Amino acid sequence: MPSSRVTISLPDGKAMSFAAGVTGAEIAASIGPGLAKAALAAEVNGEPWDLFRPIKADAQLRIITRKDPEALELIRHDAAHVLAMAVQDIFPKTQVTIGPAIENGFYYDFARDQPFTQDDLARIEARMREIVEADLPTRREVWPRDEAIAHFEKMGEHYKAELIRGIPPGEDVSIYFHGSWHDLCRGPHFVSTGKIGQAFRLTNVAGAYWRGDSKNAQLQRIYGTAWRDEKELEAYLHRLEEAEKRDHRRIGKELELFTFSPDVGAGLPLWMPNGMVIRQELEFLALQEERKDGYRRVATPHIAKDALYLRSRHLHYYKEDMYAPLDIDGEKYYLRPMNCPHHHLIYGATRHSYRELPVRIAEYAQDYRYEASGGLSGLMRVRGFCQNDAHIYCRYDQAKEEFINVMRLHARYYDLMGIKEYYMRLSLPDTANLEKYIDEPERWLTAAEIIRSAMKESGYPYIEAKGEAAFYGPKVDFMIKSVIGTEYAISTNQLDFLATQTFGLAYVGEDGKEHPVYVIHRAPLGSHERFTAFLIEHYAGAFPVWLAPVQARIVPITDRVSEYARKVEKRMLDEPVFNGTAGLRVDTDFSGERMQRKIREAQTRKIPYMLVIGDREAESGTVAVRLRSGRDLGAMPLETVIARIRQEAENRHDVAE
């Protein structure tokens, strides 16, 4: 028999019971003033519920307080409503659209002819604070769908009306009132605007397309951040400041890693000597690791005729995103946007036996893509980049194992660099948007199944995402976030069932007949540009010894030891490191500055080792070792230090200093 009571479980394990029709607010108040104050919303039988909404019989109630993790989202959602209220107060002709809670805050999209200015933002924020201060009560009404449409149309809220039209006919919609202002909303909302608190701030204005589609009108989005209290807000703002210091664009300038010039063009980086060290070390790492995994290196041209990209279908799918072709003697030559077709031609240049597969072809290869100007961002998103590319041509029965091997290669790199903040995404086609993908439903399914079973077998956790596949097949993307919070695919592992058709790629089987191959496209180190950008932020510019542009700086204290300093430098430059590119990367600060100043200089350059040399060291053939962390290791024999730095470089230690 259904109970006519509402039961609530308390944190101490006790249960309480109330008559049906009671509200969450009343329950909270009856338990104690502390809870009444902290209560923000509720869950009734697992459903989000307003505190002011009567609860029917036979219900399980959970009160959500300011301390609960859900509180942040609730505060942000209410703040978005108050933002819309404030905007319509000040700019009455503005139409509202949607305004969700997001990570760290909220936004609301408005339709208004004039853009909001910084001054407008300040006025709006001030008005929001007044609305919160006024503590306006919230009310919820349920309207028939058609009535709601007519109502909002009459108000001139055409976007709102359109939203409601998306709700199936016959259904009711809920409308939330804060004072007299009201909005279509699923809720829940607080009993009054005062519950939001004042720990919020409007941050910026931006354009955003209606329904996220660039074919639609552009709206004006106002972003804000909101927290449970001032302390959280301050902490967030502090985190932003700290993130700014790690921004690869800033560190790239400070450490002279790369630069750009308007005369070269947007998105075309110029790598400076310090940045080039990182590129070379990454490439050498790839060379070593790929050799272990049976890859062989090739080199291919940066341009090709249109015939190649017509055949690969890239011109069909990406013409607008390619640099316009060079027209020479009636032939069109494109800067290559990727390397797959070139590698396919190498595979196709010879006949391959089933015994010989998989064939693995690798190249750190330069590509050019005419990316939309607005999307360019430092080294993260560029128009010229060098990819850690390779293509694996294998039999169908080898595809899963090869895919797993590539996943393990990714893991080796990520472990080596201590990269943990990422997730893997199985990128699948969007069945609702098929013109972006090759129309081969069966092959899509098979390929996705191969990847799924490879992921399952290797045990790496991943999520699935529709609409993120390449046109030629599904893939696993490694997603990271830059310090400023933008998400990027940093590495990729793709399964291609198309190339075998477009390029006639095959192998000769035991039966003497030709069979199709799978092609795995993979770039575990992504491109030099994006990967270095990520590593700069990951290490905040304090690279481990193997990547550090300068591994050690010699700091002579007086001119009396200049000769000894030069000897030390020479000895270190001569020390062979196994990659054979050079000796240790060392320099000497011969400036006339004081030692303290020289140390500061080395420190701001984030040089891992400082080798201080004075009379004592010159006499004893030692160097006084200081680490970038500030740790002083004292005087050590020169050979001991050299052995240590060399070992760190060769083993690619990610040293805890």
Added chain:
RNA sequence: GCCGGAGUAGCGUAGUGGUAGCGCAACCCCUUGGUAAGGGGUAGGUCGUGAGUUCGAUUCUCACCUCCGGCACCA
């Protein structure tokens, strides 16, 4: 590409309808110093580029280039 903002010395910045300062860096001099900024001096700018308005533009207007914050895109 779209919406908005910005561009002043290598870097960070101030400022104005009458052709520009400051800090750091650079260079020189003094200081020879023991683990994060010693002192003094010198030099360095077609104020992103082009056009327009004006007696006069770095300042106002327009176009372009580049960057920044979003959106869209991302093989």
